Amino acid sequence: MPQKHTLFEKIWSRHAAVDHGASTLLYIDKHLVNEVTSPQAFDGLRGAGRALWAPESVIATADHNIPTANRKAGMHDEIAAQQLHALEKNCAEFSLSYFPLDDVRQGILHVVAPELGDTLPGTTIACGDSHTTTHGAFAALAFGVGTSDIEQVLATQSITLAKPRSMSVEITGKLPPGVYAKDVALGFLREFGTDCATGHVLEFTGEAVAAMSMEARMTLCNMATEAGARAGLITVDQVTIDYLRGRPHAPTGHDWDAAVEYWRTLRSDAGAVHDKALRFDVGALSPQVTWGTTPAMTVGIDDAVPSLDSYRDSDARKAAQRALEYMGIEAGTPMRALALDKIFIGSCTNARIEDLRVAAQVVRGKRVARSVRQALVVPGSGSVKRQAEAEGLDRIFIDAGFEWRDAGCSMCLGMNNDALAPGERCASTSNRNFEGRQGYGGRSHLVSPALAAASAVAGHFALPGEI
């Protein structure tokens, strides 16, 4: 009987260049480079007099620390300007493909590469950003790495990795109306914790995943890193192939046919065994909202902030106590009672065209609540922005009182001048609610775009049907 392989094993074995036993030198097909984690890597190369192994594998653009408003005025501060300039200089010096800030292809790398057709099934991808797991939606094995690894990929086109274990998560049931991939991710983290996938490549399977669009799958895989996973994966199906057809860098003609034939083999064989398997039913899942300072500190919108007594483990109770203090809320408070200062619709999790369409539908003809100080929509890329404008979504947002910005990571991590002030409470479509993540002392609640939009209008957490 032929051996059964998981999807992960199929991609891994095709890229394992040297097997050292405890570790493997894994060949990298595509390298995404941003301005924040790369300058020290290029300095390292220069210092050692090393050349690039495969400059054609690199796509570079600035996303983390760039202004999303009034770009013609230049960079928002001198240190950020130095960082952008370093990336531009490094890309010119090493002849890398770079999208400047005024290029329509500029944007968050995890939005840009898929929409250009640079994220292809069966490939390996590295990027100096933990949300590189996003690309797993295309059955690409994609790793977030640190700066030393960036330098290694630039110099050798490989990363050194102990072979991760494999974990499947079967998502069963049909998503109720008004419940999205973001809610699945948050509900999953709530159920299994932020370290449930440590050391593993996580493969999402099941009927709920099969029913998702590519953009929803990207949202799900994006959040795999919040479960501690090294990478996320979803098998190739017709949805994947339809999304890729005609993308600017996707194969064409005979190559397309050959590629599709190969891509269709990118699935776990029936009977292949994962090291760990979980099942998560979403048939009765409600829209989710985080209340605390990890993405696992999540409840349904109809719920209240949990009581400390609900934690048996003393470390978890201590963490919950601290989170309550940081978030400035009391156990037992209904989530809908929390007043919001800011709304952020953006990030590599939820700033694709589908996300903006959902949010625009919710706010069409309505107004952001007066009590909300700022409501931002930051498209994931210049192309997303242009598409949204072609559909008139920008007018809907602007008429409702949102600011319509240029592409970037923006307030997801607040490195640029979009940030929460101390004590400000934000409904955010981003991926992390860590202390200070969106701004020193800022209080982030992670939600889906639909819920962020409705909450902007209500001024507190609310469902689209309630505004």
Add this chain to the structure above:
Amino acid sequence: MEPFSRLSSHLVPIDRDNVDTDAILPKQYMAMITREGFGEFLFDSWRYRETGAPGRDNSGRTPQADFALNNPAYAGARILLARKNFGCGSSREHAVWALAQYGIRALIAPSFADIFYGNCMKNGILPVRLPAHAVDRMFETIAVTGRLELTVDLPSQQVIEASGAAIAFDIDAMHKSSLLQGLDDIGRILAESSDALQAMRARRLAEEPWLLKK
């Protein structure tokens, strides 16, 4: 990188689960384009009362009295004691540079996040995974006696207490030899594996010729 063999030091305890790399080094310092200058900003938001920023004078800030790094009993510690899932979140290696430049050479915790663990290895920091009960006991000892001295011995893969009691830890052979020798990974890969990587590149382009389409 500096080789790691055997290290004796007292511990500095960070008594929280799921400490993320945003906490270890807040994002504003990721705007710095050097590899140096991160040590004074380690745990910046927990360490000081006022917010900080790169380029702003750090000397006038008020230390948070109840944070471990500001406790004189732990000053000069080269080993950091932590709880589970230490280093989760962002892939920023800057967090590890901050630990190293502060003076930390070894970490002890029940578990570490994967990217962070790898980043430690690249910078000569040894992350030691010990069973949760052993870590609990160390936190309790520090709470009672105020100070705990340990030796982390990489060749024998043991954490040795003053009493002589030893706890074994696991580390894979590759990481162990890199740390012991203080090796530059890239230099070694280019010396040992260039042919294999060139062959892989050729094979990849033959298998999937569309990979190079622009």
